[in-house]
Amino acid sequence: MNALAFLIPAALLLGLVGLVAFLWTLKRDQYDDLDGAAGRILSDDEPDDKPPAGVAR
Amino acid sequence: MSATLIRPRGAVEAGISPDPAPFVRRDGDGGASLTVLVGGLHCAGCVQRIEAALARRPGLIAARGNLTTGRFALRWREGEADAADLIESIRALGYTPTPFAESAVDPRADDSRRLLRALAVAGFAAANVMLLSVAVWSGAVSDMDEPTRRLFHWMSALIVLPAAAYAVRPFAGPALAHLRRGQFGMDLPITVAVVLTLGLSVAEAAQGGAHVYFDAAIMLLFFLLIGRVLDHQARARAGRLAENLLVLRGMEAMVIGEDGRARAVAVSDLVPGMALSVAAGARIAADGMVEKGTSELDTSLVTGESLPVTARPGAAVLAGTLNLGAPLVVRVRAAGEDTALAEIARLTEAAGQGRGRYVRLADRMARLYAPFVHLAALAAFALWWGVFAAGWQPALVVAVSVLIITCPCALGLAVPVVQVVASGRLLARGIVLKSADGLERLAEVDTVVFDKTGTLTTACLDLVNRDEIAGEDLAFASALAILSRHPLCRALVRATAGPDPSAAPSGAVREWPGDGLSLMSEDGEARLGRREWALGAAGAGAAGHGGPEPWLVRPGRAPVAVRFADTPRPAAAETVAALREMGLAIELLSGDREQVVGRIARAAGIGDWRADMRPADKLARLGELAREGRKVLMVGDGLNDAPALAGAHASMSPAAAADVSQAAADVLFQGDSLAPMALALRVARRAHRLAVGNFALAFGYNLFAVPVAMAGLVTPLVAAAAMSASSVLVTLNALRLSPGKGAR
Numbered sequence: 001m002n003a004l005a006f007l008i009p010a011a012l013l014l015g016l017v018g019l020v021a022f023l024w025t026l027k028r029d030q031y032d033d034l035d036g037a038a039g040r041i042l043s044d045d046e047p048d049d050k051p052p053a054g055v056a057r
Numbered sequence: 058m059s060a061t062l063i064r065p066r067g068a069v070e071a072g073i074s075p076d077p078a079p080f081v082r083r084d085g086d087g088g089a090s091l092t093v094l095v096g097g098l099h100c101a102g103c104v105q106r107i108e109a110a111l112a113r114r115p116g117l118i119a120a121r122g123n124l125t126t127g128r129f130a131l132r133w134r135e136g137e138a139d140a141a142d143l144i145e146s147i148r149a150l151g152y153t154p155t156p157f158a159e160s161a162v163d164p165r166a167d168d169s170r171r172l173l174r175a176l177a178v179a180g181f182a183a184a185n186v187m188l189l190s191v192a193v194w195s196g197a198v199s200d201m202d203e204p205t206r207r208l209f210h211w212m213s214a215l216i217v218l219p220a221a222a223y224a225v226r227p228f229a230g231p232a233l234a235h236l237r238r239g240q241f242g243m244d245l246p247i248t249v250a251v252v253l254t255l256g257l258s259v260a261e262a263a264q265g266g267a268h269v270y271f272d273a274a275i276m277l278l279f280f281l282l283i284g285r286v287l288d289h290q291a292r293a294r295a296g297r298l299a300e301n302l303l304v305l306r307g308m309e310a311m312v313i314g315e316d317g318r319a320r321a322v323a324v325s326d327l328v329p330g331m332a333l334s335v336a337a338g339a340r341i342a343a344d345g346m347v348e349k350g351t352s353e354l355d356t357s358l359v360t361g362e363s364l365p366v367t368a369r370p371g372a373a374v375l376a377g378t379l380n381l382g383a384p385l386v387v388r389v390r391a392a393g394e395d396t397a398l399a400e401i402a403r404l405t406e407a408a409g410q411g412r413g414r415y416v417r418l419a420d421r422m423a424r425l426y427a428p429f430v431h432l433a434a435l436a437a438f439a440l441w442w443g444v445f446a447a448g449w450q451p452a453l454v455v456a457v458s459v460l461i462i463t464c465p466c467a468l469g470l471a472v473p474v475v476q477v478v479a480s481g482r483l484l485a486r487g488i489v490l491k492s493a494d495g496l497e498r499l500a501e502v503d504t505v506v507f508d509k510t511g512t513l514t515t516a517c518l519d520l521v522n523r524d525e526i527a528g529e530d531l532a533f534a535s536a537l538a539i540l541s542r543h544p545l546c547r548a549l550v551r552a553t554a555g556p557d558p559s560a561a562p563s564g565a566v567r568e569w570p571g572d573g574l575s576l577m578s579e580d581g582e583a584r585l586g587r588r589e590w591a592l593g594a595a596g597a598g599a600a601g602h603g604g605p606e607p608w609l610v611r612p613g614r615a616p617v618a619v620r621f622a623d624t625p626r627p628a629a630a631e632t633v634a635a636l637r638e639m640g641l642a643i644e645l646l647s648g649d650r651e652q653v654v655g656r657i658a659r660a661a662g663i664g665d666w667r668a669d670m671r672p673a674d675k676l677a678r679l680g681e682l683a684r685e686g687r688k689v690l691m692v693g694d695g696l697n698d699a700p701a702l703a704g705a706h707a708s709m710s711p712a713a714a715a716d717v718s719q720a721a722a723d724v725l726f727q728g729d730s731l732a733p734m735a736l737a738l739r740v741a742r743r744a745h746r747l748a749v750g751n752f753a754l755a756f757g758y759n760l761f762a763v764p765v766a767m768a769g770l771v772t773p774l775v776a777a778a779a780m781s782a783s784s785v786l787v788t789l790n791a792l793r794l795s796p797g798k799g800a801r
Binding site: 008011012015016018019022023026031032033035036037038040043 | 100101122123124126166170173177178181185189216
């Protein structure tokens, strides 16, 4: 019984972490372009999302 | 996967980009954004090239391309960058950008996310509850004590109740809507089953009973949501593709103002009386009359005519025709809704409305299935309560177990899984499904109607009388022809594999628009061109062969005709034969002349053909066939085919077809060969057989399961096992649509 009191919450917590991670990636538009994302990992010079350096303000 | 992207054509041909200003969205604090549809994207590399180029532009906040949709989202600080400049920098890389009015909230993306979230929640809950349930099931045969079992049941309830309340919403919403309209769908039995099951399980858990179905309820939702997600993604993909094509139709025209300067005007804003400047290579945006210039027009998209037509001042021209030769000035006679082009669009829209009434296989099955399930459950309740006098509570347990075990897990997966596997297979061969139910309709087809120009034939012309022409004459003609961009000249050069340098003409070559080429040399004048023009009065009487035939007249040599004919697409005859073997009747309807159509029909082996058909005639012929009870697959590419494509039971277009036709077609195939057509039909038929087989499996399973459930023998363990087993079986069956099996 003592083991259960520890293990069940642990299992649920791990599951919840996975769920929250999935929902977070979904919210961040990570499933919008599966074809493109699959190709992007192969390229060396990933352009960063930040504005390019040296932008004139 | 890049094969799925349909490259925009209109924009390339027009060579002008619409003014992006109306499409720019402003967010209030100095930021502006614009969605651009980019044609010519092949791979993630293309997307990154564009992103990298844009990132160097000052003022840009973000540029992110989506390879799946072919759309780019640009954001910049207003005043520091200009939309037109940004678009120009994409064009400079060799792509074709078109600004695009995308609504800020895409309802499709929203739906897709809602389904995915529900799926994630259901999956999480199902996995964790199964952990507890398996413990209870094994505990039942070993040594789990009563308090622990109760604890596990309540914990299951704690996980499942909120999760199910969330995950059932994609079903409960439509179910309620259906109920209000008095319809039966698949959603209602699902919702009823889930709600009843959960209610019963709570009651059982409170009494310490064994019939606790929390795991079955959430697993049911999980499986069904997988089917929903797959189905929704297929639809969303098709919908976006159709939308991209619609955007490209919004072309612009160059209007010559009073000051003599040309400016871009949206086609919808053209009014009769305006003067259009039509560059070589551009499409004419409105019906009108040629005012200045002489050129050749390619009317094949509008009328189906395969030969270029000469346009001189005073000639009437139709919207949608392509100017091949020299710049023209066209006075607009009819614009927008009044043009022949708009008439075609109207016919297309009207013809497409019948499509909406098509009921998909899964929905037809659901209409049969839903009443059956509820009647079975009701019968179980009546049997146990009335006949066996078991008391209402045990009777309800049995009735609900019937609902659970018959619930359409397998049915919900039967079609989407087949659809996903089939479209993946077709995609690998360059065949794009453009409408979600296109595959189903394709499988039902029993008659195929072809268009000629651009469908059975390629746009290329072939030299047919090579043997009758002296080698020296041919070399001379080719050397002349290389100086012109006229389609016949290009075909001649192609046919002779380039001119022989030694035959290069010396002297002044002049191009006479609409007539041909002439060469002044010491010996006299040599001409290559239209018969009447090249031969003068002598050529008026002779009979032509029906195809294009420029004549070559040289001083001191007998005049020769250089005859051309449409080239049938590779594998045209084989494909027609293969289709006939599949038991399909085949017809050819063309807007071209009888002589040409007959020749191509014979070459392709089609006995049943009609020439000189206008778009409305084609549509009428399809109506005739439909009244005979035939289900027609229309294959066409031109604007003149668009109404027929929209009106037929199913339709296919080459990926190089006119935009309107692409938009109207269910299936697009890439490449020159017609062979993918037969493949698509075979895969569609096989997919249909598999989907029907899946339904048979699901029904067979129910035939077995319902008596067991009605006998009261179903326990939560049996329900869970039976449900997963039938779903897995259906999925495996769908995967049999593997490459190489009966589809080559």
